[in-house]
Structure formats: structure tokens, C-alpha cells
Amino acid sequence: MQITHFDFTLPDERKLYDDLNANFADHKVNVLLGPNGAGKTTLLDFISTVAPRPAQCFTGFPTFKRIAYQLQGVPFLPEATVYQTFKLVMAIENPKKRFAVDELPTELAALANTQFGKLSGGQKRLVIIETISHLNRDLYLFDEPESGLDPQMARQVVAKIHQLTKRGKKVIMTAHQFQNINSDDYQLHFLEKGKIRFTGTPTDFLKAQQTDDLVEAYIKQAKFVS
Numbered sequence: 001m002q003i004t005h006f007d008f009t010l011p012d013e014r015k016l017y018d019d020l021n022a023n024f025a026d027h028k029v030n031v032l033l034g035p036n037g038a039g040k041t042t043l044l045d046f047i048s049t050v051a052p053r054p055a056q057c058f059t060g061f062p063t064f065k066r067i068a069y070q071l072q073g074v075p076f077l078p079e080a081t082v083y084q085t086f087k088l089v090m091a092i093e094n095p096k097k098r099f100a101v102d103e104l105p106t107e108l109a110a111l112a113n114t115q116f117g118k119l120s121g122g123q124k125r126l127v128i129i130e131t132i133s134h135l136n137r138d139l140y141l142f143d144e145p146e147s148g149l150d151p152q153m154a155r156q157v158v159a160k161i162h163q164l165t166k167r168g169k170k171v172i173m174t175a176h177q178f179q180n181i182n183s184d185d186y187q188l189h190f191l192e193k194g195k196i197r198f199t200g201t202p203t204d205f206l207k208a209q210q211t212d213d214l215v216e217a218y219i220k221q222a223k224f225v226s
């Protein structure tokens, strides 16, 4: 999955992407990093085709029907229970299949009969990520999946996302935290000022910034660009 020579200017004439080039690994969890407002979510919008994706710049990406996209907002029905919500989303692909309550992902079992609107912010995020991960797609996009989750849940959710790559699925996520990016099964893409400034594994990133701490590497990378 590649993006080449991609330019995009916002309606207020700010140039968000300036000859942006990116190369996403098929068998790793691709993690888009970068400062607030760098354009990570907007890039996921283009990849997902929520925003029109110029074919000459985006190659090797699946069509929109083969992509699952976890947006930051949670657009599920507040009155539906977690079990009903799961069934509703699964029906997109399997309209005839009946899901028994015990087929819910284990992480959601305790919430099965709670209405979506009555869940906490973190629980809502957990439900949407768990549910989307059960759709059968080729590419999964997650926008800040750890945001609002407690450390244990965040680790669980990232582990779930990691498992998708083990099942041969392609994954791109955005992140602001590093606690769970703990192996070279992750490929970092640092977006700042219109371009991908660094691509590589966490080990590569630490080596490039001559540190053993990912947060420090991030700060050094950000300073280097500015």
C-alpha cells in the first residue's frame, strides 16, 4: 500500500500534504504518529475513501467495501444493547447468520445487555473496536484506538489489533502513546508538516534518534523537523 506524490490543500489554503510519500507494510501494524493537527485522521479519511482518494497517488489499497474504518466518533444506536449492536454490525456481512449471545467476543460478554448509550466513553470505544475487528475485511483503519481506555484495556485493544495482522489482515492505526507499541511487528510512520518524515520499526526509530526511549525519540524527531 503506497501513497506517492500526494498534495492536499485545506479550504483555508493551508497545505496539509506536500508531496507526501508513504509505504505501508502489509504484515505489520502500521502506526501513524505525529503532532496534533498533522493530518493523521485526514489521511485515514483519504485511505478509506471517506474523502475522494486520487487513484494516481494511492496504489495497492483495497476498495472501500474491503475496508473497515473505526472513526473517532461512535455512531451506534444509544438504545441498542451491546449484543444487539454486535449483531447489527455483523448483519452487514452475514444478513442470514444468527449470533447467539455466547458468540460475543469475550471482552464484551459482561456488557452484553447494557445499552450502548449507557456505556462509558472507554467502553463504547472497546465495543466499536471489538465489533469492527470481527468484520471480514482486508484493511482495518483505527483512529486513536487507545484513546480514553484504561491501561489494561488499551493493551488488550492493541493486542487485538496486532492479532489482525497475524490473520493476514492489513492494519493502519493512529496513536499518541507508545506503551503498547512494544515490538518490531509495528511499523512507525511519522507525519509532520505535510510529509512522512520517518518510516521504520520502533528499533529503527530509537536508533535514528539515538535514545532508548520512544517518547524521547518522538520529541527529538518533532524538534528535528521544526
Ligand SMILES: Nc1ncnc2c1ncn2[C@@H]1O[C@H](COP(=O)(O)OP(=O)(O)OP(=O)(O)O)[C@@H](O)[C@H]1O
Pocket: 010, 011, 012, 016, 034, 035, 036, 037, 038, 039, 040, 041, 042, 043
Ligand atoms: N473538512 C475540513 N475542513 C477544514 N479543515 C479540516 C478539515 N478536515 C481536517 N481539517 C484540518 O486539517 C488539519 C489536520 O486535521 P487531522 O484531524 O487530520 O489531524 P490529526 O493529525 O489527526 O490531529 P490529532 O492528533 O489532533 O487528532 C487540522 O488543522 C484540521 O483543522
